[in-house]
Amino acid sequence: MTGPHTDPAPGTGPAPGPDGAVPPGGEPGDGPVFSVRGLWKVFGPKAARVPGDPELAALGPDALRERTGCTAAVRDVSFDVRPGECFVVMGLSGSGKSTLVRCLTRLIEPTAGSLHMDGEDVLGMDRARLRELRRHRAAMVFQHFGLLPHRTVLDNIAYGLQIQGLPRAERRTRAAAMAAKVGLAGLEDRYPSQLSGGQQQRVGLARALAVDPEVLLFDEPFSALDPLIRRDMQEEVIRLRREEGRTMVFITHDLSEALRVGDRIALMRDGGIVQLGTPEEIVARPADDYVADFVRDVPREQVVTVRAAMRPATAEESAAGAALSPDTLVIDAIEAVTRTGGPVRVMDGARCLGVVDHAGLLAVVAGLAPGLAPGGTPDGSAGAAVAR
Structure with missing residues (x-):
């Protein structure tokens, strides 16, 4: 099913939002890093017949398996990954998320569909070009760290650079810089067995960063870590993206992490x-x-912004007073409204978009904000973007 706000066609770049702003992760005219259209991965006998047969393609997982012996791990998926964004693919175990990400670099060969990176046809790449993509343009960070136990931290980080053929002195210099970037300074001469789980995962992250890839692909990288260490690593990913603007595709089954x-x-x-x-x-x-049902227990005030709670401002309200940016979370706006004792303006530069007050903010928390009924958008149209 395709909703009203689908991703742009390949090469057209991110579309402006309802307020004219370009969504996070791109500038007007930027093309997508990955552009995926109608992608399938089917396992089983004569797998290629499933995407091409509308009757088979419409079958549910159990019916398809019973009739053909095939399993559609990825079925008719379309999306774009925009430059500089962290694009999260999430779902429960068996939903197809890890298979999908492996298809992006053809670690798993798709059965049907189209896949482009920076406008180049990934499915049409020969072995040499595909090898270049994996070594230089897209680096994976796995749940299981895959560190070499007989190599030090520094040499583990430098491993990808060694594969690229860089001289030893240069790769060790770059590896040391990456170790410092992810908080491993002083641990360069230790071996993986001497590190905590969080430190080992930092080595894996530094190894991926060392090759300076265009995009980082994370496959549930933190799911084996303790909660506190996991949060630290999430902060590390957020920091790296903020400081470097690197494109990321992040796989997780954890909604709070997503x-x-x-x-x-x-x-x-x-x-x-x-x-x-x-x-x-x-x-x-x-x-x-x-x-x-998936998001039922999420505290809305910690995710939803004041855009969802605004009402039009009167001339008097828009003229002066306290102000918030449109991206302020509802939980922070509640504090501001409580402090001022009245409506607070929502300002985009010098332009007043509206005001928020206690009634509107509390309605959002309760899921009753005007225009935000389940499945609806503020203008009353159908729900948020749903890829095919």
């Missing part, structure tokens, strides 16, 4: 994307009952 690190989230079920949107869109406007 909401924390993601600019946009693709929520998968049975191989397909059931909703694609910003964290705010998914929490405030779930596309169906499945998504609504």
Whole structure:
């Protein structure tokens, strides 16, 4: 199913939002880093027949397996990854998220569809070009760190550079810089067995960063870590993205992690994307009952911004007084309104977009904000973007 706010066609760049702003992760005219259209990965006998047969393609997982012996791990998926954004693919175990990300660099060969990176046809790449993509343009960070136990931290970080053929002195210099960037300074001569789980994951992150890839692909990288260490690593990813503007594709089954690190989230079920949107869109406007159940326990005030709670300002209200930016979270706006004792302006530069007050903010918390009924957008149209 395709919603009203789908990703742009390949090469057209991110579309402006309802207020004319370009979504996070791109500038007007930037093309997508990855552009995926109608992608399938089917496992089983004569897998290629499934995407091409509308009757088979429409079958659910159990019916398809019973009739053909095939499993559609990824089914008819379309999306763009914009430059500089953290694009999160999330879902429960077996939803197809890890298979999908492996298809992006053809670690798993797609069955059907189209896949482009920076406008180049990934499915048409020969072995040499594909090897270049994996070594230089896209680096993966896995849940299981895959460190070489007989190599020091520094040599583990430098491993990808060694594969690229860089001289030893140069790769060790770059590896040392990456160690410092991810908080491993002073640990360069230790071995993996001498590190904590969080430190080992930092080595894996530094190793991926050392090759200076265009995009980082994270496959549930922190799921094996303790909660406090996991939060530290999430902060590290957020910091790196903020400081470097690096494009990231992040796989997780954890909703709180997805909401924390993601600019946009693709929520998968049975191989397909059931909703694609910003964290705010998914929490405030779930596309169906499945998504609504997924986000039911999320504190809305910690995700939704004041845009959802605004009402038009009177001439007197818009003239002066306290002000908030449009991206202020509702939880912070509640504090501001309480402090001022009245409506607070929402300002975009010198322009007053509206005001928020106690009634509007509390309605958002309760899920009753005007125009934010489940499945609806502020203008009353259908729900947030749902990829095919």
